[in-house]
Amino acid sequence: MSPMKSTDPCPCGRTQAVPGKAAKGAQARVLPYADCCGRYLDHGDEAAAPDAESLMRSRYTAFVAERADYLQATWHPGTRPAALDFEPGTRWLGLEVRRHRSTGDGRAEVEFVARYRVGGRAVRLHETSRFVREGGRWFYVDGDIHS
Template sequence: MTNAEPCPCGRTRVTSGKPAKAVALPYADCCGRYLDHGDDAAAPDAESLMRSRYTAFVCERADYLQATWHPSTRPAALDFEPGTQWLGLEVRRHRPTGDDRAEVEFVARYRVGGRAVRLHETSRFVCEGGRWFYVDGDIHA
């Protein structure tokens, strides 16, 4: 992924022109700053972490996914399904659930083996030592 390409997470900014329109943020200005500089630039909130984790799945960055997974629930290893094509992310809701906890509801769409898949999850996050971590989530049918 190049720094100038639109970020896979789909985050946009609204232009100030008339008419105003939503423009996709480039990877470098969005999730790239966390994935490529995670030691120096932690995601500032649970939604940004969730978006960057989606982008890490798109880019098959197991190192980032492991580093942002809470140690209490982190798997020993991650495998990526060969041939997975990520199609898009929709963040439906982001809400704090405490001083250092939050939930993010999202729908991620992908295709694998010719089959379309829709993952609808409410994920739980915790902030420890100034860094957000994915803990777990509830998958919606």
């Protein structure tokens, strides 16, 4: 996979209202990679994701970009796999964050649906992921897959 350009729309799909548009029915634009997940993926040592939703979005983007280094670094050491493999030919189609909530001090959940295509087959991954904040950084712990 070729690296993303800083001006490319961020794969996570996070939007920002277009300035000057009325609030009702306001148009939104997808943030550029550099202003969204790129700041975490490309500068993780200096810029940690500020909340569980941002970490989850950046991890989705890391899957799109096949950045195993970032996925490993943001996976809690207690549940982190020894290695990650990417399915050849996977084409990521989009992310929908359904909800995010705090579940206690330094803990949060994010429910999302990620869509992708592999081997000509459409796949829909619906998960509620659990995150924990340790040492000022958020980590993915695990998740429950919804059928």
